[in-house]
Amino acid sequence: MKQSQLFTKTKKTISEQEPSINAQLLERAGFVSKLMSGVYSYLPLGLRVLTKIENIVRQEMNKLAGQEILMSGLQPKENWLQTQRWDKVDILFKLKGAGDRDLALGPTHEEIITPLVGQYIQSYKDLPQYVYQIQTKFRNEARAKSGLLRGREFRMKDLYSFHTNEKDLDEYYDKVITTYLRIFERCGLGELTYLTFASGGIFSKYSHEFQTVTQYGEDIVHVCLKCKIAINKEIIADQSSCPVCGNQDLKEEKAIEVGNIFKLMQRFSDAFSLAFTDKEGKQQPVVMGCYGLGTSRLMGSIVEILHDEKGIIWPKEVAPFHVHLISLAREEAEIEKAEQLYLDLQRVGIEVLYDDRAGVQAGQKFADSDLIGIPLRIVISAKTLAQNSVEVKERAKSTAELIEIDKLVEFINRD
């Protein structure tokens, strides 16, 4: 993409009412625009990142045999009455539809997926099933001042699993844990993200969260560095040692919750009479699990953690482009070479943001590039062209090197 055509521009400052780092950087760099607290538009650069995150999640869900569907935001009150949650969930947006019908905007979809899947499950032969969606969710938060971390409207992946028995659920649940850790690894947060034991509510001993350690976190966890797991502070009174190894030397850290998973057991099957006929011909309740991962929240978390004073530092797999090609060319012949390089890189499948803007100073181009945070910066100028080269610098490093243009593709693809 040519930067001269991109409709967004970087901003020097944005409103000081926006204290969170992720919102500041994402809005200044032109990834998102705030419409109101907790509600954002995703602009071209931002939608590219969000789509890459969602495609990683989609790939990993498909590997788990997940079948993708798309449910609605609008949900009938009756379904929420059936689980006795209409009056209990305080962040539920409520509205009236035609014919004075009471509706909610879905913050989660247990009330919809359970009867939906129930249409197709009769016998034990129809189980297990794994169904997920990547979709827009709504939560009427009292306060929403953390940018993409706490949205009133946000993007989320929710997977639901349906089993004949608890053992089958347990096995799948463990596979999902492994998959989640791989997703956070691929999104650049692997080393800082811990499987975290949290309150299980009334159905299980624990639920599990995935908490990413950062000084900017809103949650507090106690980390066991031996086992690489954590315990949410909310249950530390009941569980003050590592539930895996018994280690009592835990480290208190601030963290952001980037995912959470629950064994729902029969909570929703009971409410909607979701049952199957077993091998003996008896009716049995379906056992369920649910697995949430906020994709826009993950995008915000990446920025909250991976940045420096100049801007964002995107991990490779989720960066809006692989390469930021910056032209400082002035003469016609130099400009032609820059254009050619832009086309050549794209031809071999390298995604390029090409800063072809005329009349913008080098210093401004470099500052914009650092703010936007594409992993590899490539500068082409009269000086580098005199050596048939370009200057290459990783966003995360301070040193640059000259690379011959003929060897550039090989260099970019070296890992």
Place this chain on the structure above:
Amino acid sequence: MKQSQLFTKTKKTISEQEPSINAQLLERAGFVSKLMSGVYSYLPLGLRVLTKIENIVRQEMNKLAGQEILMSGLQPKENWLQTQRWDKVDILFKLKGAGDRDLALGPTHEEIITPLVGQYIQSYKDLPQYVYQIQTKFRNEARAKSGLLRGREFRMKDLYSFHTNEKDLDEYYDKVITTYLRIFERCGLGELTYLTFASGGIFSKYSHEFQTVTQYGEDIVHVCLKCKIAINKEIIADQSSCPVCGNQDLKEEKAIEVGNIFKLMQRFSDAFSLAFTDKEGKQQPVVMGCYGLGTSRLMGSIVEILHDEKGIIWPKEVAPFHVHLISLAREEAEIEKAEQLYLDLQRVGIEVLYDDRAGVQAGQKFADSDLIGIPLRIVISAKTLAQNSVEVKERAKSTAELIEIDKLVEFINRD
């Protein structure tokens, strides 16, 4: 995908309260599930079709230099007051957010895109711009009994263009018309879809719709068969001859509106003071166009038109799979050959729904296949294997032929 694992099953009948053909067939075949009037869940087969339609639209928008973004469903009342539409748009869903704030659920996004793009437009050098999204829209329809044709929640592509002058808008608008006709062609409705002159409101002589002729249509148009254009009945009193060739011999037809485009001119620029500095340094209003295309409505329209008494007949580019491989194998060795063929076809990039269900009669498999409507049916059985062949039948044709397994890929890719 193995059909034995697909969580949906076909249904013999659905509620008679659902009179529309598209909803009947899509729900019976397992593409969608109705949650309430005008609100549907897209199940695995249905989401595959919707995604294919949306990817066609995305490709074509990108060719028009459109930059993709994603705006929110939640919209603040203030924006609708600024265009004086808060009390005028009767299908607007209204709700209260935290702090008693009045919100709408977006049925369209002029109120959001205009100030959003305004953040980045200062000079004539920043224009033109073309920005689109593919997103979920909400309309509080009094009645919604046409399946995917009239949704309370539905999927839509909306493109907005921003220009320095009317001539530039006119040129882009004409390009969009060509693009829209290509989209409907690719979705299998090319021959039946007409550029249609409709009421322009107070800003232009005409707006334009794209109307697909079918006996099941809700609109009435008058078609000029010479020019391949139509006139919406709503303006036939003002315009009773073909506006292109003057032909008065027009044919009245029922039709479904599958797209509509407007020259908005300064209607929204004025409301939000969206202006640019021209070459002489003077402030000028930005001239706008908007271009809608309901992707879920298009999916419903395709079914409404392309079906027979047995089920849906998907056009190739939007079919959930390219091939429906039906195994009637019973012996172990035959089953292995069917599995191998399933893997081989996928390996060369052919999308296969593989009916591997054990214990389901051939008649039921054929009926399901006709209902689901994948373009090519391939039957593998002891009988066909005796000739090292499979039986191939196009969904739209009544005759089948034997094709040697070695030549099958070539046959499938023949066009």
